[in-house]
Structure formats: C-alpha cells, structure tokens
Amino acid sequence: MLWEGACGSPDHFSRRTLLKLAGLSGLAWLTPVSRVLAREEERAPKGKPARSVIILWMAGGPSQLETFDPHPETTIAAGTRAIATAAKEIRLAEGLELIAEHMTSVALVRSMVSKEADHERAVYTMKTGYRPVPTVVHPAVGAILCHELPDENVDIPRHISILPDQWPARGGYFGAQFDAFQVHDPRGSIEDITARVPVERRERRLRDLEVVETTFAKGRPADLDATTTLHRHATERALRMMSSEQLVAFDVRQAPASQRAAYGDTAFGRGCLAALRLIERGVRCVEVTLGGWDTHANNHELQRRNVRILDPAFAALLRDLKERDLLDSTLVLCGGEFGRTPKLNPVGGRDHWPYGFSVAIAGGGVRGGQVLGATDPTGERREPSQPVGVADLHATLHAALGINPEKEIVTPVGRPIALSDGRVLRSLLRS
Amino acid sequence: MKPWFRPYLGFLVLVAALGLAVDQVLARRRVLEVPRFRAFAGNAEAAEIREVAERVDNAFDAAWKAAGLECSPPAPPLTVYRRVSLALTGTIPSLAEIRALESHSAGEDTLSLWVSYLLADRRSSDYLAERFARAMVGVEDGPFILYRRHRLVSWLSDQIHRNRSYGEWARDLIASSGIWTTRPEVNFVTVTVDPNNEQEGPDEVRLAARVSRAFLGVRIDCVQCHDDKFSDRWKQTHFHELASFFARAEMSITGVRDNPEKKYEYRYLGRSEKEPVLPQVPFQENLLPADGALRDRLARWVTHPENRPFARTLVNRAWALLFQRPLHEPLESIPLDGPFPPGMEILADDLIAHDFDLHRLLRVIASTRVFRLDSTLPAGRREIQAEAVRTFAAFPLTRLRPEQVAGSLLQSASLKTVDANAHVLSRVIRHFQQRDFVRHYGDAGSDEFEVVPGTIPQRLVLMNGSLVKERTKDDLVMNAATRIAALAPAPSAAVEAAYLAVLTRRPSPEESRHFVDRLENDAKVSRAHHLEDLYWTLINSTEFAWNH
Numbered sequence A: 001m002l003w004e005g006a007c008g009s010p011d012h013f014s015r016r017t018l019l020k021l022a023g024l025s026g027l028a029w030l031t032p033v034s035r036v037l038a039r040e041e042e043r044a045p046k047g048k049p050a051r052s053v054i055i056l057w058m059a060g061g062p063s064q065l066e067t068f069d070p071h072p073e074t075t076i077a078a079g080t081r082a083i084a085t086a087a088k089e090i091r092l093a094e095g096l097e098l099i100a101e102h103m104t105s106v107a108l109v110r111s112m113v114s115k116e117a118d119h120e121r122a123v124y125t126m127k128t129g130y131r132p133v134p135t136v137v138h139p140a141v142g143a144i145l146c147h148e149l150p151d152e153n154v155d156i157p158r159h160i161s162i163l164p165d166q167w168p169a170r171g172g173y174f175g176a177q178f179d180a181f182q183v184h185d186p187r188g189s190i191e192d193i194t195a196r197v198p199v200e201r202r203e204r205r206l207r208d209l210e211v212v213e214t215t216f217a218k219g220r221p222a223d224l225d226a227t228t229t230l231h232r233h234a235t236e237r238a239l240r241m242m243s244s245e246q247l248v249a250f251d252v253r254q255a256p257a258s259q260r261a262a263y264g265d266t267a268f269g270r271g272c273l274a275a276l277r278l279i280e281r282g283v284r285c286v287e288v289t290l291g292g293w294d295t296h297a298n299n300h301e302l303q304r305r306n307v308r309i310l311d312p313a314f315a316a317l318l319r320d321l322k323e324r325d326l327l328d329s330t331l332v333l334c335g336g337e338f339g340r341t342p343k344l345n346p347v348g349g350r351d352h353w354p355y356g357f358s359v360a361i362a363g364g365g366v367r368g369g370q371v372l373g374a375t376d377p378t379g380e381r382r383e384p385s386q387p388v389g390v391a392d393l394h395a396t397l398h399a400a401l402g403i404n405p406e407k408e409i410v411t412p413v414g415r416p417i418a419l420s421d422g423r424v425l426r427s428l429l430r431s
Numbered sequence B: 001m002k003p004w005f006r007p008y009l010g011f012l013v014l015v016a017a018l019g020l021a022v023d024q025v026l027a028r029r030r031v032l033e034v035p036r037f038r039a040f041a042g043n044a045e046a047a048e049i050r051e052v053a054e055r056v057d058n059a060f061d062a063a064w065k066a067a068g069l070e071c072s073p074p075a076p077p078l079t080v081y082r083r084v085s086l087a088l089t090g091t092i093p094s095l096a097e098i099r100a101l102e103s104h105s106a107g108e109d110t111l112s113l114w115v116s117y118l119l120a121d122r123r124s125s126d127y128l129a130e131r132f133a134r135a136m137v138g139v140e141d142g143p144f145i146l147y148r149r150h151r152l153v154s155w156l157s158d159q160i161h162r163n164r165s166y167g168e169w170a171r172d173l174i175a176s177s178g179i180w181t182t183r184p185e186v187n188f189v190t191v192t193v194d195p196n197n198e199q200e201g202p203d204e205v206r207l208a209a210r211v212s213r214a215f216l217g218v219r220i221d222c223v224q225c226h227d228d229k230f231s232d233r234w235k236q237t238h239f240h241e242l243a244s245f246f247a248r249a250e251m252s253i254t255g256v257r258d259n260p261e262k263k264y265e266y267r268y269l270g271r272s273e274k275e276p277v278l279p280q281v282p283f284q285e286n287l288l289p290a291d292g293a294l295r296d297r298l299a300r301w302v303t304h305p306e307n308r309p310f311a312r313t314l315v316n317r318a319w320a321l322l323f324q325r326p327l328h329e330p331l332e333s334i335p336l337d338g339p340f341p342p343g344m345e346i347l348a349d350d351l352i353a354h355d356f357d358l359h360r361l362l363r364v365i366a367s368t369r370v371f372r373l374d375s376t377l378p379a380g381r382r383e384i385q386a387e388a389v390r391t392f393a394a395f396p397l398t399r400l401r402p403e404q405v406a407g408s409l410l411q412s413a414s415l416k417t418v419d420a421n422a423h424v425l426s427r428v429i430r431h432f433q434q435r436d437f438v439r440h441y442g443d444a445g446s447d448e449f450e451v452v453p454g455t456i457p458q459r460l461v462l463m464n465g466s467l468v469k470e471r472t473k474d475d476l477v478m479n480a481a482t483r484i485a486a487l488a489p490a491p492s493a494a495v496e497a498a499y500l501a502v503l504t505r506r507p508s509p510e511e512s513r514h515f516v517d518r519l520e521n522d523a524k525v526s527r528a529h530h531l532e533d534l535y536w537t538l539i540n541s542t543e544f545a546w547n548h
Helices: A015-025 A031-042 A119-128 A141-148 A199-217 A224-229 A231-242 A245-250 A257-263 A267-280 A299-323 A390-400 B006-033 B043-067 B077-089 B095-102 B110-119 B122-137 B143-162 B166-175 B184-190 B204-215 B236-246 B294-302 B308-323 B344-353 B358-367 B382-390 B402-412 B424-441 B456-464 B466-472 B480-487 B491-503 B509-521 B527-539
Strands: A052-058 A082-084 A091-093 A106-113 A159-162 A181-183 A285-290 A330-335 A355-363 A370-372 A408-410 A416-418 B249-252 B255-258
Touching: A052 A141, A052 A267, A052 A299, A106 A390, A119 A390, A141 A159, A141 A285, A141 A390, A159 A267, A181 B456, A199 A231, A199 B509, A199 B527, A224 A231, A231 B456, A245 A267, A257 A267, A257 A299, A267 A285, A267 A299, A285 A299, A299 A330, A299 A355, A330 A390, B043 B344, B043 B358, B077 B095, B077 B110, B077 B122, B077 B308, B077 B402, B095 B491, B110 B122, B110 B358, B122 B143, B122 B184, B122 B204, B122 B308, B143 B166, B143 B184, B166 B184, B166 B204, B166 B294, B166 B308, B184 B255, B204 B236, B204 B294, B204 B308, B236 B294, B308 B344, B308 B358, B344 B358, B402 B424, B402 B466, B402 B527, B424 B456, B424 B466, B456 B466, B466 B527, B480 B491, B480 B527, B491 B509, B491 B527, B509 B527
Parallel strands: A052 A285, A052 A330, A106 A370, A159 A181, A159 A285
Antiparallel strands: A082 A091, A106 A355, A330 A355, A408 A416, B249 B255
C-alpha cells in the first residue's frame, strides 16, 4: 500500500511526470496511471466547472441568527453577538471565528425560502430541489452528479453519506444504485466491508456461487445481468471495493494527528476530514451530517454547542481544500432544511422557519465574500429581500458543476422532469 | 453487589428449560398438523374462480397470438409456491411447508390450497396491510406519524384478515371521524397533519392526491399547479375540486371532525385572486350522492360499483402484489377510457360482482395460467423477448423487496415455519433482526413496483453482514444449516434440504454433483462448515434475491 505523500504515492506524481511516463511507455491505459491522471485532471484550473460536492448537512434546521445571519443588538438576537470576518462587509455569529477567517472564499445566501416546515418534507426539498410529490422521487444533488459525471476509475461508491440521519440523500428516479452509501463515524473500517472468512474460503464460496448462477442463467437472456439484475456486476463492484486501497480514505486515523486535531475531536469533524480524503480519491459527493439543530427549547445553548463542532471542521475543510488546490473543483455547501423563528418561544427555543434562512457556499466557481439577500432585523417581516427559492439554489449548484439544470430526464413513470426547475443565480458564480 | 436474580437463578433456568421443552412438543405437533392444507373456498366457488381465471387466460392467449408471441412453459410447482408465499407473507416457504405441499397428490390443485392456507394465515394479512399502507399513507415517519401509522397498519391487517369488503374499508378510510387511537382508520386523514402545525388540520391537497392515486388509479395530482400539459383530459380545477371535499376536516379535542364553516379557496394559475372552490368529482359526476357529509359523499362515489376505476385500481394492485409488477404500468395511472390490458376488465367485473372481495381476487389471479408461467423465455429475438416480458408471456423477473430478502433469510435459517405459532422469542428476534437488516439493505420506499437492480451496499450486507453470519454459522439451536448437517442421513440429502430451504427447489444434477462431492471428499472441515458455506452461496445468488 502506498502511503500518502510518500515517494510513488498518487499524490507525489505530478501530472506532467505521469504524462511523460505514459507517453514513453505507452502504458497510459494502465488503471493506476489513468486513475491518477483522472484525479489530476479534476484539479481543475480556474474557470472549469466543479466536479465534486461536499454537503455539510445541518440536520434539524440551524438557527440563522446564531450562525450565518446574526442581528446583534436587536430583540430577535436575544443576546447573540456578531464577529467581524476576513470579508469586510460580512459578520457572522460569535463562535464561528475560524470560519470567519475564510469568508473571502464563502458566499452566504441569507434569503433562502422554502414552502416546507415539516422536517421530512423540508429535508426532501432541500436535498432534491423539489417538493415531495406522490408521483415520483427526485434524486439528491449527489445522485445527479454521479449520474451526469460517471467515472469508472473509482472503486468506492461515488456518493457517500457520513453520519446519516433517517433521511440520507437518495438516488430517486435514477434508482437505488445512486443512493448515498452510508457510513458512520469514520475512525475505523466501514461496516460489512470485511469478509468474515479467510480469503481461501471466500474464494471457494465465490467459485461455488458460479455453479448456482450458471443454473439460474439457463434459458435466460445472456445479457440478463448487464441489462436487468446487475447482480454479478454489483458483486464484482463490492469485491473490488472490499480490496481497494481507496478504502483508506474512510479511516481518518491514518491522517496526521495535527490534521485530525484541526477538524476537532468529534464525529462530525472526522466526517469532514473523511470527506476531504474521499474527494481526493475521486468521490463525487459526500454529505456529512451534524444533527442536533432542532432547538425548540434552550436554543442558544444548543446552537452554541453545535457551532463549536461546526466551526473548526468547516474551517479546516476549506483550508485543506485550498492547500490541495481542490477548492476550485469542489463545491462546499453548508445548510439545513430550514431556519428558526426570529422570536424565542417561552422555553427559550426557536421553532421552524422556512422564510429567510441561510446557507453558506464555497469553492467550485462560487464568488466568495458576498452575501445574497437580507432578513428583517425586527423579525416582523417574513419575506426576506432577494428571496432565493430552494429550486434556484439547486439550479445554481448544477450550473457550478457544469450540469445543465434544464436537462430533462424521462422518469420511470414516463414523465420528463428537468433536473431543476429553478433559475441560476449568476451573481453567486464567478463566471 | 450480587445481582437480584441470583437466588432465583436455578428456578429461572428450570422455567426456561420447561418452556423450551413445551414449545418443542407444540412445535412438533404443529409441524404434524401442517401436511394437509384445507380448501378455503367451497367447491362451487372454486369452480367459479377457475372459470374466471380461464377467461383471463383466454384474453392473454388472444393478445399473445395477435402479437405473434409464444408464452413460456409452466413453471415448476415449487417455484410458483415460492412466488405466492413471497407475495402474501413476504417470505419463502419453510422446509416444513414444502414437505407438506409435496405430500399432496398430483390430482389436487395444491396451489389453490396453498393460496387459501396462506390467506387464512395472519402473516399474510400483516404483510399485505403494510403493502396497502404504503399506497394509502406512504412511508413518511417521524415520532407521531410512526405510531399512528402502526395503528393504521394493524387496522388494515384486521380488515384483510376478516376479508371485509375492500369497498367498505376504503369508505372508512376516506370518511371516518374521531380520535386516531380509538378509530385507527382515521389516520389515513391525520397522517397529513403537520405535527408542528396541528391547527391547520389535515392537508386537503395531499389527501386528494392520495385518494386519486391509491383508490382511483389516476394521477390528477399532476395538475395541482397547472392544466395537464400532455392532454386536455385534466384541468387544474379537477384536482382542487377534489381537494375541496377534505377542506372541512379539522383536528379537535374529539379527533378528526368536519367543520361546515370551513371553505376551500385557491388561486388558480393565471388568476390574480384566490377564489372559493366547490367540491366536485373529476368524472362520473352522476354517481356522486347528493346528500351527506362531504367526505362521506366522496367515499360513496369512490367506491360506487359503477365507478370502475376503483375496481381497476384494486385489480392492478392485487396483480402487482402477486407478480411484483402491475398489469398496467404505472400502477396508479390507468387511463379512464382504456385501452386496458388483457384480463383487467374481466377481473374488475368479477370484483364488482363479489363486493370487492380481495381474497377472491387474489385467488383468481393466482389460479391463472399466466401466473404459473416460467420466468425463462422461449428462445427468440431480443425484441420479441422484451415484448414477451412486457405482456406477461413470461413471468416477470423482479428484485425482492428488502423485507422479503430479510424474511426469506430468516425463514431459510429455520426448518419450521416462522409464523404466529412460532415461539415468541423467535418471533421477537425475527422482528428486530428483520428491522435492522432492512435498515442496512435499504428500504424501497413507496416506489415498490419499480424494477431496480441490486446495489453495492446490498451485496456487502449479504456477503459480509452480521445477519447472514449469525443465521448460517455453526449453531445447532438457531440455525437450519447446522441442523441439516447434523440430521441429514447422507450428503445428497443435506444438499437437497439446503436448496429447498433457501431456494425452494432441488439442486440440478450438476449442482448436486458439485456440492455432494465437496461434502463427501473434503473431510478437512466439518459438515456443518460445508453447510454454512453452501447456505452463504445460495443466499448470495441472484436466484435468492429475485422473484422469478
């Protein structure tokens, strides 16, 4: 196994060296070489669309007032203060001091509006860009990305959900094979990845399986597996994954201690570090969930507790992506299903608020250091200025990823549906 | 500190041992009771069922002939028993059931007896209730809805077990009032209440969508925001006029009730103002009763015997339950004026004539020759084969639902039937193991009749997951693999028993040779070890994971 950064490791080759080697030897088709080339290709120069997404999913609905849209010294702040950031005009809620240093790379949308205030329906809406309807299940951003940008060079699933809650990102009408692969705290091997018997016994079992498969295949089309069941295909992919060196990306214990420390000693911090390592290996979309934002009571203390977890992890992720020259090819989005009410309830909580909540977006061609929209500092007016619908956010994400949001997909029910029915927010993007 | 039970330990062990012994005796008796399946229907009804099934078969024969298609040969009986068991109970037949089925003489219609036996079994009503619940209320959860949903599923199971008229329980779902704990059927309505905003009451838009799809097989919810873009059939007004029937429903201290003061208003596309929307049904207005509460009028219209979309939708759903594919696709989008697939109108007529008898409908469909065809295809060109699959000239190949995989896995690990008569401990274990498995394997959600291929996580769960290991490892008490290894008189009998228990068929000569040779000649490891490997292999096959 090659150690990261060691001589001969994928990271240690430069694209030019590899091209030279490949050209000399005519071995460019060799899988490891082509994979590294592909990874290098994805360190896109400026102007090229992003190729990957990391979604920091704030499950439960974070309070915009205690995170990205503080209104200090107002009644609705209820004591929450604001801090200055590297972007002159932008202030964040106290507690986000580390993210504040990166605000020139981050754009804030403070005027997100949704029509869903129920968790499940709102999660669906934010993850897919469409409201739930009984006729069809829409795919999440990661599923669309994997469907539109296939890459056979990755052994591990290209759509991953770390620390998923009960509603992880789904493949929707693209099928279950585009569902996010779910993993828990990434500080060890992932579940069900290791065979429970020695190699020799496993191989004998697999040979035996061929005997049973041969009987079942009799009288059936020769391409049954390729066109219908994908059973053997999925088995082969699973076996390839089980023996892949790329699996190391899931185990953050292999990262330097100082790097781990920067993300914070939390499951979410480890998840963000794993997301970085997965993106480096060609994974298209990683969703990392931080729950506990549904603060109907004792809002300030609970939000503060989560902010302490989010701040170092998000900031370290942005720093590492920049250092690895991956921020231009990776879109990072941080947000939840809705925001929270401007007014505190009698038990010091904030309730669901789908009118004027915030998301933070960085990398992937997004013009950082700007704010879109504003909410009413008195909390009286629901409608924010420059409201941004969830569909608009999705159309913008697609555009940043080089995917035409208007592209229509014929769904299993025979109805064509656009990948997004929103409008692209050009002002958020650099070009 | 000593544990509190220390002084009673001996007594507790004795009670547990006695309990197990009694259970074993009872279980033996139950196994002995299984061999003869009683006919559920009387002779006259059985003849009627055969006659209707034959007319359906004739309709398919005519359609295949017109298309120049040849149908597949009949499937082996065990394959068909497996299909029925998976469709009605969500599991494969147990080895005990297979032995009992095979004890019937060749002249008997064993399949009909098997269907009747399963329909009388609580496993079927529980399983079918869950399948119906997905159509009625979806799979949305959350702490409040989860419990309400559970109450609704139990109620549905009771209706199905009693074989109460589908028309009657559909009326109850649409029109009931009261508290959701004492009137579980009212949860069809309450499930649309936003738990964070109960004062807004049930969501008439979601209810209209559910009613139109689940009971009428039309998707007029597609015109919620605009007129139909693909045809002139549906207007935006159709949907909102249907929604208006639910506008009076509200939540009160006495549960769901209708408030005559409440009105439904909507701003149609292109209009500047909201306007009152009066309730009206989207077709066959002449069948709408003039009197009664709004939801009650709607319920009576939906279930009216002359409102054929209601019957067709149930036919399509029952067909989908048995074939894992609806007769008309998509399931909940049947054209009002046809054309209809072969057999649909015949089955709808019979259903209406017999007061929406669900059991009878399932028995008729299972009695058709179409249901008993093999899933292998007659040799032919690829496009012809595709057409044969589309028109049911071959039994459709479909992936098992996650709970079917879990249920089959757990059943294959037991030689006896894991049903309501099984030991409570094994049922509890099964419940939790099944739940955990489905969570890992991935629930299919409400899109349950879509043909979707297997996924990598699913393969990992079956190859390396703990449940497969737990239920195949060397364990004489819990696992059939070990029991077969210990009890089978010869290697060939052991291999055959494993095949029957897992794949519901006997091994082919090549398979038998391969595995018997392994058992006879590889003495380096125990027979239990070989059986564990054989179980793993069979469970990981395409054949196990697919309905065929």
